[in-house]
Amino acid sequence: MLHSLTIENIAVIKRAQLELPEGAGFIAITGETGAGKSIVIDALHAVLGERTSRDLIRTGAESARVTAQFFCEDSALRALLDEMDLPAEEDGTLVLHRAITQTGKNSCRVNGLPVPVASLKKIGQLLVHIHGQYDNQALLDPARHLDFIDAVAENEGLREEYAAAYHALRSLQKEQNTLQMDENEKARRLDMLRHQVAELEEAEIVPGDQTQLRQRREVMRNSEKIIGALQEACQALAGADDGEGASGLAFGAAAALERAADFLPDAQGLCDGVRGAAYELEESAAELRSLLETVAFDPAEADAVERRLDVYYRLGRKYGTEEDDMLAFLAHARAEEASITRSDARIAALEEEIATQKAATIALARQLSKTRREAGMRFAARVREELAGLDMPHAVLEVQTEKVPLTAQGGERLEFLFSANAGENGNPKPLAKIASGGEISRVMLAIKAVLAKKDTTGTLIFDEIDAGVSGRAAEKIGLKLRQVACGRQVICVTHLAQIAALAKTHLFIQKSVAEGETQTKITLLAREARVEEIARIMGGTQRTAAQLAAAAEMLGFA
Numbered sequence: 313m314l315h316s317l318t319i320e321n322i323a324v325i326k327r328a329q330l331e332l333p334e335g336a337g338f339i340a341i342t343g344e345t346g347a348g349k350s351i352v353i354d355a356l357h358a359v360l361g362e363r364t365s366r367d368l369i370r371t372g373a374e375s376a377r378v379t380a381q382f383f384c385e386d387s388a389l390r391a392l393l394d395e396m397d398l399p400a401e402e403d404g405t406l407v408l409h410r411a412i413t414q415t416g417k418n419s420c421r422v423n424g425l426p427v428p429v430a431s432l433k434k435i436g437q438l439l440v441h442i443h444g445q446y447d448n449q450a451l452l453d454p455a456r457h458l459d460f461i462d463a464v465a466e467n468e469g470l471r472e473e474y475a476a477a478y479h480a481l482r483s484l485q486k487e488q489n490t491l492q493m494d495e496n497e498k499a500r501r502l503d504m505l506r507h508q509v510a511e512l513e514e515a516e517i518v519p520g521d522q523t524q525l526r527q528r529r530e531v532m533r534n535s536e537k538i539i540g541a542l543q544e545a546c547q548a549l550a551g552a553d554d555g556e557g558a559s560g561l562a563f564g565a566a567a568a569l570e571r572a573a574d575f576l577p578d579a580q581g582l583c584d585g586v587r588g589a590a591y592e593l594e595e596s597a598a599e600l601r602s603l604l605e606t607v608a609f610d611p612a613e614a615d616a617v618e619r620r621l622d623v624y625y626r627l628g629r630k631y632g633t634e635e636d637d638m639l640a641f642l643a644h645a646r647a648e649e650a651s652i653t654r655s656d657a658r659i660a661a662l663e664e665e666i667a668t669q670k671a672a673t674i675a676l677a678r679q680l681s682k683t684r685r686e687a688g689m690r691f692a693a694r695v696r697e698e699l700a701g702l703d704m705p706h707a708v709l710e711v712q713t714e715k716v717p718l719t720a721q722g723g724e725r726l727e728f729l730f731s732a733n734a735g736e737n738g739n740p741k742p743l744a745k746i747a748s749g750g751e752i753s754r755v756m757l758a759i760k761a762v763l764a765k766k767d768t769t770g771t772l773i774f775d776e777i778d779a780g781v782s783g784r785a786a787e788k789i790g791l792k793l794r795q796v797a798c799g800r801q802v803i804c805v806t807h808l809a810q811i812a813a814l815a816k817t818h819l820f821i822q823k824s825v826a827e828g829e830t831q832t833k834i835t836l837l838a839r840e841a842r843v844e845e846i847a848r849i850m851g852g853t854q855r856t857a858a859q860l861a862a863a864a865e866m867l868g869f870a
Contacts, residue, residue, distance in 0.1 A: 313770045313801040314440065315405075316381045321373035322358075323351045324823065325832040333817055333836075334383070338797035340812040341805045342845055343821030348832040349805045352821065353442065353775045356380070359410045360440055361433025366414055375413040382406045382439055384770055389438045396431055399423050406439070408432060442773045443760060451756050452744040454727040458684075461711065461726055463763055465687035467680060471721075474676040478720055481669045488662045491655040498652055505649040512631065512642040515623055519635045522624050525617050532614045535607050542604050549597035559597055562590030677723040684724065685713065691762060698758035702792055703785040707732050709755065710740050730755065753777050754785065757792055764796050772796065774804040778811055790814035809849040813866040818842045842867055 317330040359378040411419040551557030569583035688711035729740035790811035846863035
């Protein structure tokens with residue numbers, strides 16, 4: 313359950329601190345239009361890992377921050393934290409933090425440790441469910457109705473099993489379609505593949521070959537310069553007809569030092585060092601002579617190098633410039649050639665595999681259909697009961713099932729049919745076509761009440777789900793929210809006095825201007841302040857004694 317929420321630089325909120333009492337219960341949030349009630353919901357969306365934008369940052373600020381503290385001992389949440397290697401406090405405290413900057417960078421933390429926003433979202437989904445106008449729109453979309461029924465049927469495992477079977481079937485069918493090409497097209501494709509394979513195999517491609525060939529070509533192109541420089545170096549080391557080289561001179565120096573060492577022992581070390589250098593110079597001269605033999609210009613070799621590079625150039629224009637690209641193309645062409653060559657046998661085998669997979673998929677689809685039919689009847693009956701408690705005693709909700717070819721969701725299409733008034737029960741129509749805004753809000757709340765019994769989430773938030781209702785219907789919605797709040801925390805952003813008066817806790821959001829800046833403050837209302845706020849909602853800024861008395865009566869304070 314949510315314990316506290318700190319908001320910094322979100323929209324018009326410079327800084328706001330929301331403190332909630334411990335434990336379950338129904339919490340109402342009220343305030344004048346534009347005070348920032350929806351901004352609180354936006355901030356919660358952000359800290360729960362939902363997609364957000366830099367536009368949320370307060371004008372003039374570099375960044376925005378939201379911190380939420382929860383108390384939760386849910387086993388699924390603890391398992392998720394263990395999986396993510398995140399610390400879990402012994403008392404169940406969990407602190408989520410998210411910072412958003414003008415550069416678009418996000419910083420997310422859980423109990424002080426950095427996490428990616430995707431992890432924050434996974435954790436948030438186990439902590440809070442937020443229901444608002446978007447949910448009402450989802451209720452009008454028949455494509456979403458299947459999700460409601462599957463939630464009642466607890467079909468998550470079966471639906472995943474069916475989806476895996478369906479995708480396996482589609483993969484086999486796609487392979488079959490690929491293999492069942494026209495015979496002329498197959499022959500043309502085989503000719504092309506065989507030509508490509510032969511051309512690449514004949515080239516005997518070796519990884520790194522082009523680099524070595526280019527280096528060899530560069531050596532041969534500059535062979536005269538290389539030979540001249542090597543010869544000069546060799547003469548300097550080994551000597552020429554007109555004089556002794558460096559190695560000979562070094563040996564002479566060593567001999568002279570050895571004679572000096574007979575009388576000066578300290579010269580012996582220097583003598584050994586010079587002699588060692590002389591041997592190294594002699595070895596270097598020998599290596600130079602060997603190197604000279606390798607760089608001799610050979611026109612035939614030069615032609616061979618150019619021809620080989622030309623082969624790589626031509627292949628590179630068709631199959632990729634690098635040897636690895638060419639070899640990968642060759643492997644793919646060989647595999648496709650073998651596949652087409654074996655296609656007749658593979659097609660026969662595929663027919664058998666597809667028949668087996670299709671039977672398994674249809675069997676799972678039938679299981680899904682059965683659970684959905686049973687869940688649909690239970691769901692419709694329970695929603696009707698909930699609607700009766702929401703001042704819609706004659707309302708009827710039915711789940712219409714229509715068989716369709718297999719899809720990733722199953723073998724049927726579902727749609728909710730609805731009639732709100734007496735005399736229409738025999739002819740319910742699609743919910744999206746006939747329900748008013750107020751009716752949609754109550755149908756959604758009825759559905760949430762039904763699903764809440766299967767939902768272990770500690771905090772439910774309703775953002776103006778009471779839109780389009782008033783009077784006695786509003787009171788019934790408030791009573792239903794209070795009922796749903798048994799054993800959990802229910803937070804409702806509302807404009808209706810009837811709903812706010814039924815809350816266990818009342819928070820007031822107020823906007824003010826100080827030093828040229830708009831600021832928003834969140835206050836936990838005590839008894840007298842609650843009376844004032846309920847009266848304000850009922851009658852505007854000027855509260856009369858009659859309004860205050862009525863507000864006190866609504867709150868049970870009279």
